[in-house]
Amino acid sequence: MLAGRMATFRSWALGAAILTLLYALYASADMREVDTATGRVDLNSDIEYLVDNEDLSLSQVRERGRWQKNTEGSILNLGFTDVTAWVRVILQIRQPLDGQWYLSIPYPLLEEVDVYLFRDGQSVPFYQVSRQTIEKQRKQPRSYKIALPLPENLNGEVELVLRARSATSMQIPVELQREDQLLNHFAMESVYWGVYFGILCALVIYNLFLFFSLRDLAYIHYVLYLASISLLMLSLSGLGNAWLWAGEPLLTRYLVPVGTALVSFCALLFAHSFLEWREISPRWEISMKVAAGLAGVLLIVTWVDPLHGALFAGLLGSLVIVLLIAVGIAGLRAGVTIARYFVLAWTSFAAGTSIYLLSVFSIVPVGFVANHAMQAGSAAEVLLLSFALAHRIKDERARKLSAMRKQQLAERQVQDLEMQSLEQAMHDSITKLPNTSLLNQRLQSQLGKDDRLALVLVEYPQVREIASSMGHNLAEEMFCQLARKLNHTLAGLSGPVCLEQRLPAYIAIPEFGSAVFVLNLSKLVGPLEPFVEQVVGYHEVALHSVRLPVFMNLHCGVAISPDHGNTTEILYQHASAAKDRSQTSKTPVQIYNEGISDFARRRLDLLTALPSAIDAGEIELYLQPQMNRTGQELVGFEVLLRWHSPQFGTVPPWEVIEIAENAGLMDMLSRYVVDQACKVMQTLRERELDLTCSINLSVQNLTNSHFVPSALAGIREHGIPMDRIIFEVTETSMMHNMEAVIGSLLRIADSGCKIALDDFGTGYSSLAYLSRLPIHELKIDRCFISQMCSSRNDLGIVQSTLKLAESLSLETVAEGVEDRQTMEALNDLGCDRLQGYLFAKPMPLEAFCAWAQELSAN
Template identity: 70%
Template sequence: MVNLCRWTTTLMAALLLCALSASAAGLTVLGGTGQYSLNDRIAYRLGPGQPLEQVVQQGTWQEKSDDSVLNLGFTDQPVWIKASLDIPQPLDQPWYLVIPYPLLEEADLYILRDGQLPPIYHISRQQTLNPRGQAQSYQVALPLPQDLSGPVSLLLRAQSATSLQVPVELWSKERLTNDFSRESLYWGIYFGILVAMATYNLFLFLSIRDPAYGYYVLYIGSISLLMLCISGVGSAWIWSGQPLLTRYALPTSTALVSLFALMFARSFLKWQEISGGWERVLNIAAGLAGVLIVYTWIDPIHGALLAGLLGTLVIVLVISVGLAALTAGVASARYFVMAWTAFALGASLYLMNVFNLLPVNLLTNHAMQAGSAAEVLLLSFALAHRIKDERARKLAALHSQQMAERQVRDLEMQSLDQAMHDSATKLPNGTLLNQQLQTVISQGQRVALALVHYPQVKDIASSMGHNLAEDMFCQLMKKLNHTLAMLGGGICLETKQPAYIAIPEFGSAAFLIDVNQLQGALPPFIEQVVGHHEVSFRSVRLPVLMNLHCGVAVAPDHGESTEILYQHASAARDRSESRKVPVQVYSEEISDFARRRLDLLTALPQAIEDGEIELYLQPQMNSIGLELVGAEVLLRWHSSRFGPVPTWEVIEIAENAGLMDLLSRYVIAQAWKTMHLLRERNLDITCSINLSVQNLTDSHFVPDALASIKEHAIPVDRVIFEMTETAMMHNMESVIDSLLLIANHGCRIALDDFGTGYSSLAYLSRLPIHELKIDRSFINKMTSSRNDLEIVKNTLKLARTLNLETVAEGVEDAATLERLSELGCHRVQGYLFAKPMPVDEFCRWALQHTVDEKAGKGQ
């Protein structure tokens, strides 16, 4: 039994020795040289984890005869490598079994003498890292026993979660030290460049807050982490003793490189110059990179493979986007494309090395290092060029901004000039006048403010068009400004023209007079300035004398502020209009009048509601003045507070205060009641009701008035609506529409105050008029003035030609009545027959007149 065991042991040792010796040729190690390569003298086998004894006793080995590095690609299985050494005499210095592949995670070295178990020496990578105080190599360096000699067998077990490359070499201590020094220099320069670029761009980011520089700093940080893993510098200096940490750091850093590369490209390139399709693609890629960062911490082995594939895709996408930006005209994109091309070349060589598509050599091992260094430098050039472009763009933008600001200032000055000047006449407006007035008042000067209004200007604008009225008004203001400049005493409002006149509104003017410079009284001087200026129609050169109303207030006599002075000058102008005088200087009486007008305005609505407004009737007789044929409806206001208020003042207050619709509807309602009362008393006569321009331009008033006629059963042929010739000139088209509506309902229309206007003849053929009422100003003087008589004759002749009836107003004597009868006037009214009377009194008068008329006929 003992012999059997002895034979079995001898046989197993012989088989083991044969297995170790038959696989590869042995290497004789001499102490004179410092490095040996074992890549062509090894045999290897790939399989699941097994103890040393099973590996030695079982399985077949694959021999490797060329000098290439053993590259097994991505695999999670360990590899066993064996080699034979012959060491004639003990070595004079420490030697190391070196694996120049820092990504190798696990390495265990066993030394067997004569191929016999147990091993005489065992050491692992973990054992070499843990007790070391400082780094000695960036490679996997496993020390050999210093007293080793004779023939020995080396068995190496190697494993890595990333690509599995196992270059096997023997290095002396001196060779290892020299290599470490040289590699430290190279990597120091490389990481120094990265740190310098990161620091510089971080400073730029903090200075100008451009996110492109921030993403570039993060990108350099992720590249640095990736290169710490690939180079072994991280394992040597940062996480020494933790080789498995590289398993997580490598795929995470690769995913971070992809993510920050995309973010940097997104911020560096001008996305408004690139199509949205590229942006969507890179957004998707960035999202995948973010997911992959999380996934690598769950499954770092597969995460490393996916990170490499994503990195390849990102490089292609970024270069494509750079080319798109270069095509779109982004100048700095050329450096961007060159940088990523350099990185793509280096990464491609390294990845093909990792995936065992290229042989492992110095070029493929350091391609990533060279490509990333070139990329970092080229991207720095790109960012520097971008700064240049941004500076040029900012200078251009600053220039454009300055030009825009200059244009804005010009526009502001132009707007200010327009705000201070009238658009039609180009003369100063009320704002500039107010500033100048404030200045002279503050200086204590005695100054007169004159406000002039030309009512005809707006009438011309309504009847003949705004352009013609504007042209005439400009002529008028030019003459007025010239007159004021020639006479002296006026205060110049603006020196560049020069301008003495201001235009508060269209149809009005204002100017300032230095009272201390006048030789005589102020009112005659003002009258001399405004006068009656003659202007001409642009087309027919027909001269027109412009009527005016002028109000004057003097500072400090009539006020010490611009607001009070304007108020008093406006009140004086209104008094000028009401009194029919060209110039009115302010006085306390005018203030009393203005206050009275305000009180009347406030009291008028209540007076209408309380029935204080009464209707009076003035008879209209036939041509010989014997028969009552009609009556004109007139309103009277007998106020318990103010006494009798003139009708013209009531109408003026109502029109200016917007109460005309309320007043007219009240008058219409009372008129229908009056006509109904007259018919009950057998007075079958016409009633003439006055309408204002506001009634005729209101789209609701006329239809409502016509509808109420039917409600009160009033015969439409007994209703006559009167309108003034001046009212006809306002909004002619609306007035004509209202008049046609009245005529179509069977009511008659009378044109009141005929002859006082200046353009009605041009529209008589268009208007559905039935009567012409000749103004009292011509009737009163026709017996004493040949001109007035001729006007009356021609008016009656015109009426007969147009088949119109005529009514003469203001008949006050028998001679006038007789002359009108001879000329063929149809109806007459005036104080010769009766003054306006209340309705009841009129009815009594009418019945008495009828009795007297019948008695006269009986005699």
């Protein structure tokens, strides 16, 4: 029995020895042996940690023992949290620490830090210290990190427990540092931050100087931005806690979000004035105001709840950075050259801030690069923005110098022009006869003598025609001869007023191809109109030794003083209006009257308003249906112009066309019509109306080499089948520049579009050209269709035209069908399509669609 007890005792002793050995092995595995030779010991790979969500006491934390090993070996980073974290590490210090050592935590955003030291597994710490106590007692050496002193001559096995708490991010880098190493590190950090804040201070002084010199708000906004970012970096780096508000670590809780709000607001102010925001886009103005408003909200949130204010600050800062980079890119696209510096600057800041925030949220490892990324990014940013401001000064200086050079050049040009004007002020450069300046002086002196005077303005259109067809030199020679002969003729008559005694000269030249002279009606023999027509109506000129009698198709306007005005300007204006009326009415000599003034004023107003009316879409397209030969089926439509002007009322289509042709606006008008017709076709095809569209072209369109290719390209872009478009041309247009017209028509036919000969039979005979022209369709004019049932001659013309079209394999369209008898007669004669008021008048698009749906329903 005694032997059994001895065996049992030996078993228990062996088990205890094994457990003691295992505990010793386990303890030595978690124990960090401290080597004090280097003066610095990194403990991050040896720590254990515990996240306290229950606000446990020190004894509870040690009893529960739910410690987690920092397996990664890097700096412990718990992300953005406000919970309490506990850290433990067991140290084996074989030799007493020489000198003063500190527990160093290089992360200044920790607000509360308490350190407890235990020896030999005791439950009560033999030493404890806290950040707040040390800072209030001023026992901590100046440092940008948290440094808590350890007992002197510390040795043996020591358990270190650390309690940390923060309202922002939770990073707990733990290391032991001797005092000399701590001070050396502080000196190196001071150099870094000294350079950084030295740059900021230099930039503040420099930009303040620029602001007071240039009075440009961009510079003062930049100074405010530098001040706000200085405040933010003082808070994040621990510099402020080391120098400015030592002993008040909780103040950083408020200053970080406040600094972020101020940085965001000042950055937006600076961007607004630097990039001239409104010139880029109004939407960026709205975005800026929203972001600035969020900065104000952040200040309020920070005052009420600084814990959530810090999180909101990170989100707002990221939003503002992205917004500013987007604005800079928009500025580059808008042509703001200095925006490239702006984009690069904020991209640098974004890169540094992103690395820093990613380390805060435990996405990237914490280290020297991550901790100083924001510092480096902001330094690069402020330098690049300074370069941008300097470049802005350079650009402004270059613009001012360029403006000064342009002004000087303009002044020299003005001086040269003044000299030329002085030389040619009184004479025409081609004929050397007086011009309107001398005429005005002479006429003004004559108006003061109470004589009845007639101002006669003559225009020779053949001069300009010869200039365009045979050359300007030949036209100038011809015009000089005409001017001299007219001047010679007037010199031999009684009544004309001599304008210059030196030649003598009786006529003045207002422009090339025109002449003006003054008659004293009291000395005139006979009626005024026959006299003027006889003087200017016929002259003979010799061109290249060939005597050429020229019967001028002249346009002549006459204004009489005082009946039509008592100043030179009014008389010349009324004579010009009478000359224009002479041109339109085909009257050789036209004396001014009030009706002419009203007509000229209306035409001028219409001419001025037409381009803007086209741009504003006042020109509307009306659609007139085209039916099949029985009049039962809708097969196409013709687009017709309608101008319902708010100022002039309804302007007749013929007047719109005439104004456009005379003013050179036909190309613009026809391009608009083709574009609108394509949109009409798209709408009709969407409503399942597959119809042909007939569009009228002017002779100016056919002789313009650029119009037809542009019109065809527009039709293709709208996706309209080419064979559904019919271009209508008149017979009279064929007689102008025939070769150019045929070339345009061939290009149209080759594209797949069709060509209709409009108003067939009313113009010049074009039968000789039908074989050369790519015509697909003949449109019989309404003047024959409306009378064909009552006039045998008109009926014969219609029958002959239909037979001619049939023999040439051309389709036919009859215009002006207004009764069923005419419709039935055309059906019997084999006309392909019918168009007229019998079916419908021209109507707007929506009315046309409704009419077409009603027709199909019946």
